[in-house]
Amino acid sequence: MEHTQHTDRERLLQRRLASRFAAFDQDGDGTISREDFSTAAKRLLTEFGVTFRSDRGQALCDGAEAFWQGMAGIADVDGDQKVSHEEFLGGAVKRLHDHPERFAEIARPFLHAALAIAATPAEVERALLALGVSPVAAALSARTLPTADSGAVDEEAAVGAFARYFMTEDRDA
Template sequence: MKQVLQHRIDSTFAHYDVDGNGVIELADIYALANRLLRAFGEPASSERGSELVDAYDRFWEMLVDHCDADRDGKIGPEEYRAAMMEAFVDHGPFDADFLEIVQSLLDLADTNGDGRVDADEFGVLLKARGLSEEECGMAFAHLDTDGDGAISVQEYVAAVRDYYTNPAEDTPGSWLYPTSLQLT
């Protein structure tokens, strides 16, 4: 059980460490934001683009506040792992900040402005994370827990919490990063 959850935490650390230098830094967070902006064809200078960059700034501040134990402006794997265990397993302080960041992310994904993130829109988000077309479809089917054809903030946040706390392999959270299920 613990091995699966630790593997998931380590997988997301690797996702956030965009340049692969062994630590998460502000430049990594901006690289992720830029990857999403490119995937959605949204310039950083647009209102939606600016909101996403602001959300990622807040995400960085949240990570530093909760993860950067030695306050060096870099988050190492051990710092990240300890903070994720506290935040999600022990229900720590991420909830309020995290909801706002997820809302900004899903607002960007809602490219047609209908207030919903459908399968195609969510697929763009997941492809920007490196998932295949097939994985995107499977992930959407599992994350749309109410079957309404859209991913809500509540469904997404519940899946994130599930990803970090439930080691089972066929839960909504296990589909956020389907390829990360394979233990190496």
């Protein structure tokens, strides 16, 4: 019985990690690359009608590039400018699981810029949907984010939630 539970947990964990990898792999080519981060930024700009050349558009694209550089720095072991599923599991997940603050640090510029475009929980839900997150997960994620008095999502809470989602091995996360 215990072996079966361990095997079930391991399978669930592997599915969760595969879905986290897929969330980064925006073009579905089986790797995470700079283009995936650019694609994510373009999808958000399009969804919210923000132009690339605007301050918010530039901040989002710069944040996406910084996020890619951080991800590549920890996970692109072979230096091919792509993060394979194996590199993601062996590099990003292992290293960042031990130091989730590092993940928050590399994600922060992108998330800061994204929250300047999608500030409210309803807008965050739209953003998540634009990035390919399932409707149920997008709604639940957006609904659980704390907001400031203005109704805007609290950035620190969003960064922490993002890091926990992508780097946790908790089967219930």
